[in-house]
Amino acid sequence: xxxxxxxxxxxxxxxxxxxxxxxxxxxxxxxxxxxxxxxxxxxxxxxxxxxxxxxxxxxxxxxxxxxxxxxxxxxxxxxxxxxxxxxxxxxxxxxxxxxxxxxxxxxxxxxxxxxxxxxxxxxxxxxxxxxxxxxxxxxxxxxxxxxxxxxxxxxxxxxxxxxxxxxxxxxxxxxxxxxxxxxxxxxxxxxxxxxxxxxxxxxxxxxxxxxxxxxxxxxxxxxxxxxxxxxxxxxxxxxxxxxxxxxxxxxxxxxxxxxxxxxxxxxxxxxxxxxxxxxxxxxxxxxxxxxxxxxxxxxxxxxxx
Ligand code: FDA
Numbered sequence: 114x115x116x117x118x119x120x121x122x123x124x125x126x127x128x129x130x131x132x133x134x135x136x137x138x139x140x141x142x143x144x145x146x147x148x149x150x151x152x153x154x155x156x157x158x159x160x161x162x163x164x165x166x167x168x169x170x171x172x173x174x175x176x177x178x179x180x181x182x183x184x185x186x187x188x189x190x191x192x193x194x195x196x197x198x199x200x201x202x203x204x205x206x207x208x209x210x211x212x213x214x215x216x217x218x219x220x221x222x223x224x225x226x227x228x229x230x231x232x233x234x235x236x237x238x239x240x241x242x243x244x245x246x247x248x249x250x251x252x253x254x255x256x257x258x259x260x261x262x263x264x265x266x267x268x269x270x271x272x273x274x275x276x277x278x279x280x281x282x283x284x285x286x287x288x289x290x291x292x293x294x295x296x297x298x299x300x301x302x303x304x305x306x307x308x309x310x311x312x313x314x315x316x317x318x319x320x321x322x323x324x325x326x327x328x329x330x331x332x333x334x335x336x337x338x339x340x341x342x343x344x345x346x347x348x349x350x351x352x353x354x355x356x357x358x359x360x361x362x363x364x365x366x367x368x369x370x371x372x373x374x375x376x377x378x379x380x381x382x383x384x385x386x387x388x389x390x391x392x393x394x395x396x397x398x399x400x401x402x403x404x405x406x407x408x409x410x411x412x413x414x415x416x417x418x
Contacts, residue, residue, distance in 0.1 A: 116402045120302050123398030145367040145400050146173070147389040151196050154389035157366070158197070162205045165377045166385050169207045169243060169363070170197075173390035174214040180223060183216035187227035189390070191234050198238035208235060209386060211245045212255055225258045232266040243270035243293065243334075248301040249277055249308065256283065267291045270334065274299030275319035276308045284322045288329025295334040295363060296322055300399050320345055327353050327360065334384070336363040338372065350381075357382045365400065 147157040147170075158168050172189045174182070190208060197206050208231065215227040228244070235242045244259055246252065255271065262269045270293030273280045277299060287294050298315050299308065309315045319342055326333035327349040335346045343362065350360060361382035364373050377383045388396050401407050 116405065117302060120398070120402050123395050123402070142393055142397060145365070145388070145397055146393045147366060147387050149389065149391045149393075151193055151389075154193070154387060155196060155200055155202070157387060157389075158202050158206050159200070161385055161387070162202060164374070166373060166383050167205045167207075167361070168385050168387045169209045171209045171211070171245070171386060171388040171390075171396075172214075173388050173392040173396055174211070176218065176395075177214050177216050178219070180216060180220065183214070183220075183223055183227055186214045187230055190231045194231070194234040194238045194240070197240070203238045203240035207240045207243065207384075209243045209245050211247060212258060213247055213251065217251060217254060217258075221254055221258065225261060228258060228262060229265070232262055232269055236266055241268040241270065241293070242266070243272065243295055246272035246274055246297075246299075249303050252277065252279070252283075263292075268293060270295060270332075272297060272336070273322065275322050276303060276315045278307060278309065278318075280318065281321055281325065284325040284329075288326050288331045290330045292331035293334060294326055294331055295336045296326060297336040298339075300403065316342065323349060327355065333360045334363050335360065336386070338364050338369045340372075343372070343376070347381075368400075 147154040154170055158170065161168050170193060172186065172193055174186045174189070177183045177186060190210065194208065197203050210228060210231055212224045212228060215224040217224040228242070232242050242262075244255055244262075246255055259269060259271045268291065271287065272295040273283050273287070275296060275298050284294065284296070296319065298319060309318055316339070319337070323333070323335060323342070323346060327346075335342070337343060346362065349355075357380055361384050362376050363384045363386060366385050366387045373383050373385060
């Protein structure tokens with residue numbers, strides 16, 4: 114119930130204005146978002162990489178409604194990749210891209226062309242791209258774009274969401290040599306017809322999908338903060354004899370940083386998903402919806418002096 118309310122608030126421009134203008138919002142946002150400028154994200158990247166972590170950077174922007182916005186997002190990524198290469202932060206830093214920010218909802222071809230330019234710039238910079246996954250109405254389109262991008266840039270990765278009933282089958286399709294798959298639980302509100310609803314069913318699906326990816330010949334990226342799933346991931350890595358360059362754990366910036374450090378100290382590759390940009394509102398609200406306990410933290414910061 115609370116999760117639905119927060120997800121509804123994530124689409125309300127009135128609540129957005131309220132949050133943006135509240136005192137001390139900046140401190141709360143900074144817990145989950147690297148900042149608003151390329152300089153900000155480079156600074157945080159340097160610190161994380163120096164601490165033994167890898168990163169994937171998300172230039173925030175969603176639901177682009179016209180081609181100019183799509184082009185501006187593409188150009189933001191091109192500038193970011195140039196800055197990362199110049200700062201010597203690749204290949205430890207890669208980028209994550211939402212096709213909706215590149216115009217997917219109104220022009221799939223435009224989104225593909227923009228993503229292709231980003232993949233080309235990433236290859237030039239010595240790194241790669243992973244396509245984020247959004248609500249289930251975009252899954253087929255995103256996987257179609259992925260297939261086209263992989264023809265030219267085979268290391269382009271994709272996200273699959275364990276809460277979708279279709280995902281086991283998508284994992285089977287993508288557990289092939291050279292394929293990079295980021296497995297997460299899924300962050301959107303989805304109907305029962307397409308998605309498991311209970312935490313237990315989602316977790317069971319995550320384990321089935323993880324088994325397929327870890328036993329396959331692709332490169333699994335286990336994106337979760339869930340202690341039980343991480344423990345199962347460590348177990349499967351031992352069982353399938355996967356070393357630090359054969360799979361990785363991934364977590365969001367600001368969430369369980371001590372666990373990120375522990376896994377890294379144990380020799381695992383750990384990549385932190387690092388969002389930045391002025392368009393942080395929808396991202397932040399999804400993080401709050403995942404864990405309503407964060408609301409207390411947020412409310413305290415909003416109301417405190
Ligand atoms: P779960 O939500 O059960 O959390 C397990 C534990 O982790 C909690 O008990 C708590 O300790 C901690 N935790 C989790 N979320 C927290 C939070 N917000 N604040 C504080 N603690 C928290 N989704 C999607 O639909 N499309 C996508 O493309 C992506 N991409 C993506 C990339 C990466 C690298 C990650 C880690 C996640 C995503 N996600 C995503 C989000 C994902 O679907 C999911 O919503 C979150 O990761 C939360 O699920 P967990 O697996 O962490 O488990």
